[in-house]
Amino acid sequence: MNDLSRFKQIADEIHKDMVVHEVLKERVRARCLNERKRLPYKALIPAACLVLILAVSGLFGNAPERGMPSRDNTENIMMLTAGSDAAKAAGWELSGLDEAKAVFDGKLRVPSHMPEGYALTSIQAVGDQKKDASGMILSYANGDQLITVLQEKQESVQVEPGFRTMSTGGREFHVQATPLGSETQIELHWFSGGIHYAVTGLIIEEEAVAIALSMK
Amino acid sequence: MISLSVPEEKAGNRQNALEADLNRLMEAYGNDVLRTCFMFLKDRHKAEDAFQEIFLKVYRNLGRFDGASSEKTWILSIAINQCKDMLRSSWVKRVLLSDQPRSRSMGMDVANRVIRQDENRHLYETVLALPQGLKEVVILYYYQELDTKEIAKILKTAEGTVRSRLHRAREALRNVLGGRLDSGE
Numbered sequence: 001m002n003d004l005s006r007f008k009q010i011a012d013e014i015h016k017d018m019v020v021h022e023v024l025k026e027r028v029r030a031r032c033l034n035e036r037k038r039l040p041y042k043a044l045i046p047a048a049c050l051v052l053i054l055a056v057s058g059l060f061g062n063a064p065e066r067g068m069p070s071r072d073n074t075e076n077i078m079m080l081t082a083g084s085d086a087a088k089a090a091g092w093e094l095s096g097l098d099e100a101k102a103v104f105d106g107k108l109r110v111p112s113h114m115p116e117g118y119a120l121t122s123i124q125a126v127g128d129q130k131k132d133a134s135g136m137i138l139s140y141a142n143g144d145q146l147i148t149v150l151q152e153k154q155e156s157v158q159v160e161p162g163f164r165t166m167s168t169g170g171r172e173f174h175v176q177a178t179p180l181g182s183e184t185q186i187e188l189h190w191f192s193g194g195i196h197y198a199v200t201g202l203i204i205e206e207e208a209v210a211i212a213l214s215m216k
Numbered sequence: 217m218i219s220l221s222v223p224e225e226k227a228g229n230r231q232n233a234l235e236a237d238l239n240r241l242m243e244a245y246g247n248d249v250l251r252t253c254f255m256f257l258k259d260r261h262k263a264e265d266a267f268q269e270i271f272l273k274v275y276r277n278l279g280r281f282d283g284a285s286s287e288k289t290w291i292l293s294i295a296i297n298q299c300k301d302m303l304r305s306s307w308v309k310r311v312l313l314s315d316q317p318r319s320r321s322m323g324m325d326v327a328n329r330v331i332r333q334d335e336n337r338h339l340y341e342t343v344l345a346l347p348q349g350l351k352e353v354v355i356l357y358y359y360q361e362l363d364t365k366e367i368a369k370i371l372k373t374a375e376g377t378v379r380s381r382l383h384r385a386r387e388a389l390r391n392v393l394g395g396r397l398d399s400g401e
Contacts, residue, residue, distance in 0.1 A: 003398045004389065007343065007358035010336040011251065018254060020246035020267065025239070028268050032238060032275040146349070183384070185347065 094123040103133045104151070107195060110138070111149060113214035115207050117142040126152075140201075147201035149211070154196045163189070169213045175205060188212055238275050245288060246271075248360065249295050255344055255355055256299035266302055270295050285369060292360060293370040296352060303348070342392050350385035353378055 003010075094100045100123045101108045118140040127134035135152040163174040174189040187200045188208040197215065199208045249270060253263035273294050281290060343354050356367045357378075364382070368375040390397045 004339065004343075004354075004358055004386070005398065006336075007339070007354070008361060010340055011255070011359055014337065014340055015251045015254065018247070018251055018260070018263075020242060020250050024250075024264055024267060025242050025246070028242065028271045028275075029235070029238070031268060031272050032235070035272065035276065 092125055094125055097123065099123075100125065100133075100136055100138075104136050105132045105153075107153070107193070108136055108151065109195075109197070109215040111199075111211045111214045112216070113210050114140055114147070115142070115203060118145075118147055145202055147199065147203060147211070149215075150196075150198040150200070152196045153194060154191075163187075168209055171212070173209065173212065175208070177205060234275065234278050237278055238271065241274060241287065241291065242271055245291050249291060252292070252295055252355060252359065253299055255359070256296075256348075256351070257302060258344065262302060266295070266298050270298050273298070285366070288360070289362065289366050289370060292356065292362070296356075296370055300348075339389075339393070339397075342389055345392075346385055346388060350381055350388060353381045354385045354389075357382060 094103065097108070097110060097120075103125050119142070120138060121141040122137070122139040124137040124139075125133035125135070126137065135150065138149040138151075140147040140149070163176045166173050166175060171190055171192070176187045178185045178187070183202045184204070185200065185202050186205050186208045187198065188205070189196065189198045190212060191197070197212065199211050201208070246267070250263055250267050253266040253270070254260060257263050257266060270291070274291060277294075281287075285293075343351060343358075346354060352371065353367060356362050356370065357364070362370070364375050364378045367378045371378065386397065
């Protein structure tokens, strides 16, 4: 009998040789030290921006009236200072489909069909935030159930064993059905115009295909 | 819990205190964080890369840690997000093609491994082969021994969703393990 309640002991036994060695800790300390050295300059950026914005707005006569909140200036400063760390992230959340289409080089396809009850809950871009996104993840939720639509700029990906190839609606799909308890997870992949598309979720294969065919 | 904030120290002392906190946290949670990263990323080098990023973020945010959650919950939250970010960066191969459970081929593996009477290793590998959404709740619940409320906070989701995912994860494991699972429920 497999004892899941002993998973910690089991995993720790398997990982017994995987410990944080001193070299790894030292690398972290060195990076923290580098960060600390750069910090004084970073800390000056908001102040410099504030001085610049106040100077510019004063020159052009846009300085806020005395006693009035300077809302625009605050927003400008936030925009100027918020980017540094976020720009390094591998994935980031987008505000809507229009933004997604823009950052995905106009190649985003959005399904016009979804099973009843599912609504778009999250749009995430993948890649280098300073350039166009290389991938896009659209998440559709219905309570705890999730359908994920993925798109990636890539001509082809080696399809792993276990995927069945089928043709419908003039497209070739690679599909895999995986039983998960009483449900089945469908994973459907296809390639078109230099983009790798995938639909995955606890849905029937026909629904996954219908979603795929509705993406034009 | 030891306070992480040192607001009235001079700058130099404050940095020393931050570094002391960083060392203490790496000592206290380092192995758990590294092993958790490995279970997500399935690669020792990538787990070590993730470890560096996680504790760099911990260091950056030490002054802002307000004690609203436990240190462990806070660090694990950073760790899970870091692993997810790293998985997304090559999401096609890892998230879609490699990380999905393959019950059919896994079923054949089951037979082979049961013959080898290595049930623990098999259970471990089966957990790691779960889809990410199920695997993360199993790791946080059974490996990190957090309760569903703490897991919900880390994953920024409803506690009911965590319970539901745990239930589905146990069902999926039973399915692959042929019913031979004691989940301690």
